[in-house]
Amino acid sequence: MKYIAVLLFLFFSSCSKGQDLVEFPDKALADVFVSIDGVQTSFGSVLETHKGETIFIDIWAAWCRDCIKSMPQLKKLQEDFPKTTFLFLSLDKGVDSWKKGIKKYNLVGEHYFMSSGWKGPFAKAIDLDWIPRYMVIDTTGKISLYRAIAIDDYRIQEALKKISKTNTEL
Numbered sequence: 001m002k003y004i005a006v007l008l009f010l011f012f013s014s015c016s017k018g019q020d021l022v023e024f025p026d027k028a029l030a031d032v033f034v035s036i037d038g039v040q041t042s043f044g045s046v047l048e049t050h051k052g053e054t055i056f057i058d059i060w061a062a063w064c065r066d067c068i069k070s071m072p073q074l075k076k077l078q079e080d081f082p083k084t085t086f087l088f089l090s091l092d093k094g095v096d097s098w099k100k101g102i103k104k105y106n107l108v109g110e111h112y113f114m115s116s117g118w119k120g121p122f123a124k125a126i127d128l129d130w131i132p133r134y135m136v137i138d139t140t141g142k143i144s145l146y147r148a149i150a151i152d153d154y155r156i157q158e159a160l161k162k163i164s165k166t167n168t169e170l
Contacts, residue, residue, distance in 0.1 A: 020146035021126065028125035033112035034095065036102070043122055046087065046112065047141065054084045054163045055137035056156075059114075059128065061091040062101025067132045070151035071105050077151065078108065081160050089114050089122075091131060138163045 029044030047055070058074065060067040078086055086109030092098035098113050114122060122128075126135075126146075136145035136159040145159040 020143070022143050022146075023141075024143070025125045027121040031114075031116055031120055031122035031125075033089065033122075034115055036099070036111045041112075043112075046110075047137070050085050050087070051141065052139050054081070054139055054160065054167070055087055056081070056084050056160070057087045057089060057133075057135040057137065058109075059089045059091065059131050059133040059135075061093075061131060062097055062104070063092065064131050066149075068105065070132055071107075073151040077156070077160075080157075081164065083164070084160060085110065088112070091117060091123075136160060136163070139167060 024043070024047070029042060029047070031043050032040050033043060033046065034040055056077070058067075062068075078084075088102075088107055088109050088111045090098040090101070090111065090113050092101060092113065095113055098111075101107075102111055114120060116122065118128065126133075130149050132149060132151070134145070134148040134151065134153070134156055135143060136156065138144040138159075144163060145155055148156050
């Protein structure tokens with residue numbers, strides 16, 4: 001009976017989240033974000049701009065305590081992986097608070113405001129349930145790391161190192 005309970009637990013816990021994506025669904029790619037200079041662009045266009053690059057995605061908000069606490073480690077990650085594109089996607093309540101947060105925390109990278117928010121096509125497509133949320137996209141455009149919620153998650157460095165190593169071997 002004990003073994004059946006363990007098996008049921010494992011089964012249901014593995015089914016509680018969707019499968020990790022290796023590609024963004026069309027709905028996510030079509031979602032429209034706002035650039036720092038006010039231009040609306042699809043997420044797919046943003047990725048296309050960085051085709052062939054390693055991309056680190058940080059989904060954050062200036063009001064998010066965990067996001068702010070991770071900033072020093074994030075900046076260290078930027079130092080350790082200078083060839084990586086750092087893409088910040090904001091879930092702030094408004095454009096003004098988003099821009100103030102970028103300036104206040106001196107965030108260096110490419111910035112977009114997710115105007116569709118938590119319930120928009122992008123957030124739904126990636127099963128966004130917590131921020132910060134980190135993702136790593138490899139140089140072929142595949143999602144190398146789908147879900148990390150802590151900047152010190154060893155899988156972040158592991159994914160970035162693996163991509164860097166693969167690129168230097170080519």
